[in-house]
Amino acid sequence: MMSVLDFLQRIDAGALTPERAVREAREAIRAGDDAIRAFVSVDAAAPVLREGPLRGIAIAVKDIIDTADLPTEFGSPIYSGWRPKADAPIVVAARRAGATVIGKTMTTPFAYLDPTVTRNPINRDHTPGGSSSGSAAAVAAGMVALAIGTETGGSVIRPASFCGVAAVKPSYRVLPTVGIKTFSWSLDTPGLFAATVADVAFALSALTGRSNVRVDGRYPLSPRIGIVTQDFAEAPEPASLDALDRAARAAERAGATVRRASLPPVLSDAFRIHGTVEAFEARQALSWEMDHHRNALPRLLRAALDAAAAIGVDAYDDARRTARRARRALGEVFAEHDVLLTLSASGPAPRGLASTGDSRFNRLWTLMGNPCVNVPGLDDPSGLPLGIQVIAAFGEDDKALSAAAFVEEAIYASR
């Protein structure tokens, strides 16, 4: 894989120019994307900048994010060839940081569950996950060093886990959602994919001006890690539990204090009402498409929007109250643990492209709005990646990333 920090180090050392770095990405896309199909479009004219913390870094942008220079189609024929007037602010931030917006990546239609044609670069017979399918695959295939995705229930952390790359879903609204197609305004959260935790942390810092989120080897010496198995979700595959166990033991050997964390019961309630919040809001967010292009909506999305008609305002209001109570209760959990460590997905990437996999180990955390990091480095006996998820208190993105880097290092040392 390409690494953001490796590129920047070589550029800083004069061993690589920004132009050459971007050309490497272009060549990798040209050579590799026919097999992976991570990209919807590539910008042949995207300027290479010589200034900024991300100079020379080619960045791929999920195609539900507005770009003025490239079509933005939301994965749907309804928006075939659609050209927004303006770039989304997250794209402007990438350009201001010096990055080269090299292309748009495959998204499931409107970032829901209907799959894309993108293949998992680790094993092309498997899904890369969704909905940020192309963003995760583009990084995993070594075509770009950095990609932007979004999640509403696990669309960043899950594909990162399936593709074996690092990803951060920052605290709710640390990265702006303006100019990004809305599915659920209470949930939609942009995130970043890159090779390593240090890479995503550096990129997050460059996009937001939050310099404290960078990790530069200054990990906590002995983070207090709480293990969470999310027993309110159906049981995961044994391989995932085994990976969590391996990560926990590696972290302990590296000096962490590892204990089992117990979540208050209201967190189970919150897990169950994620879908109520999501569907009630999606039915409004996509109401124009339903009224004007119903038959062009894909099967799973149309069924979900139809089913959402049964959700009344009282159920929605109740769900939001449950979420609020759960956020408060979760805050108290972090008095005893610096971070929580849990599964990133229920198992490795499913075989075939018919499903993008299951988000049940992600949903709660998107609803809570806490920063989550997917730590790569483990795999199952067949070589499919198994990610581990590090979660910190709301607003403590720095802690999530530094603890994730600690766990990543511990996993690496244990292999």
Add this chain to the structure above:
Amino acid sequence: MMSVLDFLQRIDAGALTPERAVREAREAIRAGDDAIRAFVSVDAAAPVLREGPLRGIAIAVKDIIDTADLPTEFGSPIYSGWRPKADAPIVVAARRAGATVIGKTMTTPFAYLDPTVTRNPINRDHTPGGSSSGSAAAVAAGMVALAIGTETGGSVIRPASFCGVAAVKPSYRVLPTVGIKTFSWSLDTPGLFAATVADVAFALSALTGRSNVRVDGRYPLSPRIGIVTQDFAEAPEPASLDALDRAARAAERAGATVRRASLPPVLSDAFRIHGTVEAFEARQALSWEMDHHRNALPRLLRAALDAAAAIGVDAYDDARRTARRARRALGEVFAEHDVLLTLSASGPAPRGLASTGDSRFNRLWTLMGNPCVNVPGLDDPSGLPLGIQVIAAFGEDDKALSAAAFVEEAIYASR
């Protein structure tokens, strides 16, 4: 003025058809808008629907809200002739409710403070207020019975007060902001303008499916009203304080329990940091316009965005924490009062069109996200309207509207 409920009553009684009702609005616009300039565009082909709670109601939509059938220009030459692909969900909701989207109304550029050419229908030498200038004026001039606006710091309640119309700014996110040009995602809130409190309440119910917000004469018999003068803001004009006093005494005579409410000190802190949240987010939300069309941005907005460069992430995070603490503290105030009664603006509409007036009596409430209602009916000796603001606890839009209807009735009875 045209009244939503009057129109519907006549339609129900067979005395008026939806076609005829919409034609009345068309004729009023044709006859009146040259003098007022509330409209940016009128849709000559907008269909009249025969079903739905708002059938026959011509609705005017602020021009920062996306419409597929009419240009959406955000009050700025940067977006001259811009056609979004889709209607904003709030526009879809209006159509689903049977309303006829008759045209787009003047907004200050990007809904900030630089004024429009719109005149106050009550006295054309005065501003109608902003940023929802055209929406408030279109209702006040009797051109439409219903209009949609938005506010980030007072752009619904203030122009309603200046123009002598009722308005509701519902609880944060009761009306969706999807497809509405973002200024500040933590603050932007759509709102409705109509002749009376019962009209805006009925329309809010029709747009959201929240039938409990309607007021049908079932007012509370003796609401507990807390009077708030917002002493953290600079002193208002005596005319406004006098109007608040008249409204309080009228409510008391009508059976309300009226006491002075005291706000915890953290509310003053929150008042002061509204601008920090707004400017930090606006600088991101409008970053594309700044990078690509800086010279086309109007004077006040450009200065505000430039000044916002000095706001760091720490100041922003601190401000958000203050807002969270203040929301919690404000919740407790409502244990003692059903609603708060305060000024809608610092005085009547200023003379001239150079300024849209001051939002200092609105900002705190937009930041808190509570439902606010402007109650019309009072004026100063020169005949300029002076609105009164009714505020309920977050999520209690029904209580805000029913108490506002009570106050409106009490004011009417006292004249």
